[in-house]
Structures are given as structure tokens and as C-alpha cells.
Amino acid sequence: MRTILWILSIAALGGCLVSAIMAFTGALDDAAYKTALLVCSLLWFTISSVRIYLPARG
Amino acid sequence: MSQPELSAEQLAARMDKLYEFDREPVDESRLQSNASFAGLLAGEHVAATEFVIGAFFVLHGVTAADLFGGLILGNVLAVLSWAFLCAPIAVQTRLTLYWYLRRIAGPGVTMIYNIGNAFLFCILAGAMISVSSTALGLAFDIPSPRLSDIYPNSVAWVLLTFAIGMAFTLVAILGFEKVSKFAELCSPWIFLVFIAGALALLPRLGVAPDFSNFWEVANQKIWTGRPSPGQEQFHFWHIAFFAWFANLAMHVGLSDMALFRYAKNWKTGFYSAFGMFPGHFLAWICSGIMVAAVDREMNPGLMAFTAAGVAGAVAVFVAGWTTANPTLYRVGLALQVVTPNWPRWRITLIAGIATTIVACFPVVFLKLLDYVALYGLLLMPIGAIVLAEHWILLRLGIPQFEAERQGKQISWVVLLVWIGTLLFCFALPTHLYFRWLPGYFVALGAYVLLRKARVRLA
Numbered sequence: 020m021r022t023i024l025w026i027l028s029i030a031a032l033g034g035c036l037v038s039a040i041m042a043f044t045g046a047l048d049d050a051a052y053k054t055a056l057l058v059c060s061l062l063w064f065t066i067s068s069v070r071i072y073l074p075a076r077g
Numbered sequence: 078m079s080q081p082e083l084s085a086e087q088l089a090a091r092m093d094k095l096y097e098f099d100r101e102p103v104d105e106s107r108l109q110s111n112a113s114f115a116g117l118l119a120g121e122h123v124a125a126t127e128f129v130i131g132a133f134f135v136l137h138g139v140t141a142a143d144l145f146g147g148l149i150l151g152n153v154l155a156v157l158s159w160a161f162l163c164a165p166i167a168v169q170t171r172l173t174l175y176w177y178l179r180r181i182a183g184p185g186v187t188m189i190y191n192i193g194n195a196f197l198f199c200i201l202a203g204a205m206i207s208v209s210s211t212a213l214g215l216a217f218d219i220p221s222p223r224l225s226d227i228y229p230n231s232v233a234w235v236l237l238t239f240a241i242g243m244a245f246t247l248v249a250i251l252g253f254e255k256v257s258k259f260a261e262l263c264s265p266w267i268f269l270v271f272i273a274g275a276l277a278l279l280p281r282l283g284v285a286p287d288f289s290n291f292w293e294v295a296n297q298k299i300w301t302g303r304p305s306p307g308q309e310q311f312h313f314w315h316i317a318f319f320a321w322f323a324n325l326a327m328h329v330g331l332s333d334m335a336l337f338r339y340a341k342n343w344k345t346g347f348y349s350a351f352g353m354f355p356g357h358f359l360a361w362i363c364s365g366i367m368v369a370a371v372d373r374e375m376n377p378g379l380m381a382f383t384a385a386g387v388a389g390a391v392a393v394f395v396a397g398w399t400t401a402n403p404t405l406y407r408v409g410l411a412l413q414v415v416t417p418n419w420p421r422w423r424i425t426l427i428a429g430i431a432t433t434i435v436a437c438f439p440v441v442f443l444k445l446l447d448y449v450a451l452y453g454l455l456l457m458p459i460g461a462i463v464l465a466e467h468w469i470l471l472r473l474g475i476p477q478f479e480a481e482r483q484g485k486q487i488s489w490v491v492l493l494v495w496i497g498t499l500l501f502c503f504a505l506p507t508h509l510y511f512r513w514l515p516g517y518f519v520a521l522g523a524y525v526l527l528r529k530a531r532v533r534l535a
Contacts, residue, residue: 032269035388039273044286052277053386060266060388067262 024070031066034059089184089486102171102338109339115351120264122356125208125396127271128377129445131364136224136373137311138304141295147313148361151320152353158328162460164346166467167337174334178459181466183480185487190459195411197452199428202404203435206245207442209397210238212378212390221376222439225307229437238437245398246429249405250422260399268355270392274384275363278370299369318510319446320357325453325513330460375443405429447509454513458498461520462491475528490531494524
């Protein structure tokens, strides 16, 4: 479970970077880039929080 | 009812009890891999201060070539300081600076060092709270202080900063461990917001999608070589020295012995590059790009909001919070020793209130660069003394650990060298950034000479 959550959190971080690259190349306008960054950040926060508060397997 | 006064011995005993858990040298079985050092160090050097430092380099009118060259040289010197000064002593002793210094200088000096460090940490936490206020202030339309401000610029700013400071203090009292774990986790995201924000702002400054004109734009619109009004002009050596001493207390000052005592060998010191180059190179460059895109307005919250929207403002707030929190916790822990049997929550609360009051004065983050220089300078002589004790004394036939052997509370030689070095540094007619280096050699030489003289007199 932790591994899956770790992969998902990395994907969310990747989304943050991709949105910025797309804004840099002009593929996304400013508003769309900021929305995408916010959504990916929220996803990252949620997944990471679940991951660190998930009880360790005994 | 008044509390009975504590003697120096009692205070020292309480301080020892507080650090009891790491009194023994680290056992072989607890040594960490180089990969875990890389991860830990990478996360440690991306903090709220990075939003301010890189931006200030732009305001100080450094040129692009001086900035890039200075940062490369300074960060390489910082990595070498960790690798050749800090890590070898840590690996050989497997002790924290606290316990090693106690053997050299006596528990009294260790206590002075810890309490001094706590006060310096308070100011640093205050700066973090101010930085967070600039982010939250955007939501409430509260204007951030201007570059020349020393005192708070409005009642609203004071109320906001106070509320944030108190919230941070409360969290420091309630749940340090979870916050510290969360702080470690946040670092890659905060770092990514730096990169994303700068990247997204580059087209606004005129950088082409193929980066072909980056250097031209960097020189003409970002690191222009022209300082903002009231700011001193910085050159290559200012940047190189700043990047070198930004963590002076940790490498040359040896406080990172606490970390590197877990390393398998001294070469792990080179892994500090994983912290330096993302945090003190890339992040500083990114915050420079951000401030240039907001017409050089020194407002970390506004910079990040312009660059990355709500996520950017949240990143500034979180960066301030996750840096201020463990700092407040450590301050509480260090000051607990000199308070008359107060519980940790009470001393953390008082330290938090004091820190919050400091944070209300914008000068603490608007003069952050000078403060960072001062912080390293004040603790640097201890690093020189420990280095001399560890490597030089035996080679000259001088017995080590005088304070421990003679059961001294305070080694007056150490105290004299510490104070004398600082007086020498403050009297030097040179820029603040360059004073620590001659001071380091003065401390080293003075300590060896005084110890040799004592041996001869005995």
C-alpha cells in the first residue's frame, strides 16, 4: 500500500513540474497552469498525508 | 513562593540529562547508508529563507556571471567544509558537538553555547514567521512591509503575524514529531514550487521556449548589476562567501557532527552537495527570477503567488511553518534547562511569544542576509577550538580534554578565545561577510598558543 501511495505522490509531483513546463512552452495559459499546479499539489498533500499517517504494518 | 536558585553544577546536570539520549558514541549497527544521507540533506536545505536570499541577490545588483560563479564556488567550499572539517571529526568521535565540546570546554561553556544558540534560533524562527505572514497577508489584503521598514507598517500586519506566530507555537507545543515528519515530506514539493514558479515566469521576462536567449535576459532583466535604491552592490566574492557561510555553524562550526556521527565514513560529507546545489543554488536562482518578475518587490508571498498562484502562496506559508516549528521546539528544549522546573510547554510558549514579537518587526527578514552572516560568525570560534583540540594538540604534545581531566565547569581558555575572536572579527575593517575567515585562523592559533603556554607554566 505504501509503495502504491509513494508512486502516486511522485506522479502528483511530476504533474506539478509538467504543468510548469507546459506554461513555459506556451501549451498552457497562466490560469490553466496555476489551476493544474494547485490540483497536483492538493493531490500530493492528500496522498502524502495518508502515507505518513498510515499505521506501519506490525 | 520563590524558586531556589540553581548552582552552575545543577544547571549543567540538567542540561546533560536533556541530552542524555545521545551521550554514548553511535553504535556501528545504527550507522546510515549514503543514500539516506543524500535524502536527508536534500530535504534540509529548502526552506522559507531561500525565497528571501535569492531575491536579495537581485536587489543587491549582482551580475549573472558573478551570481552563477559565486554560487558554484561558495557551495563547493561549503561541501568541502563538511567533508574535510565536520565529517572526519564526527566519524572518529561518533559524538554530538554537545558532548565533545563538554569534554573540551566544560559543561558551563556548553551551556552558554546552547543558550546562545537558542536565542539565535529564536530570531531565525521570527524571520520564518514574517515570511509566512507575507503569504497569508495576500488573502486578507494586508500590505507587506517595504524594504526600508524596520518597524511594523500597520496594526493589521502585527495582528496577522501575531496570530501566525501563536499558531506555530501551539503546534510546536502539541505535536512536534508529526510536524517534523511532515516538514521532511514537504521539502520536495516546496523545491518543485520554486522550479515551477521560476520556469512559468521566464516567458514573462522574455525568455524563448528554447532557452536560446536566457543569458541575455538574465543579464538585462534579472541579475542586472544595478542594485535597488538603498541596497549595497554585491560582487562575485560577496556571493561566494555568502554561499559558503550560509551554514557556517553547521560545517565549520561543527554542529552537524550530530548528523555525520551516523555516517559510515568521512566521505559522506561530500553528500552535503545534495543539499547545497538544489537548495542554495537552484532555489536561490529561482527566487531571483521570481523577484525580478514582480518588479523587484521584496515580498516572498507576492513573488510566489505571482509565479505559482495559490499553490505558491501556500508553499511560502508551509516553508515558513515547517522551518519555524522545529526551531521553536529546539529553543524550548534548550531554555528548559535554565528555567526553574517549568514544563517544556510553558517555556516553548514563552519562547514562542518572544519570537512572535520579534517577527512583528520586518527588519528580521529584511536584514536576513546580515543576520545569517552574524549567526555563523558568533558560533564559528567553537568550531576552530574543537578542530584544534582534535587534530593539533596531541601532535604538539599538549594533552587533550583539559576541562574533563581537571573536572572544570568552565574552560577559561575556550571562553577567552571565543570572546577574543569575536572582538577581533568585529574590529576588522572589512565587510561583515569576510570577517569570519581571518577570525577562524585567529581562533585556531590563539587556542593552540594559549594551551601550549598553560602546559609550559604548569
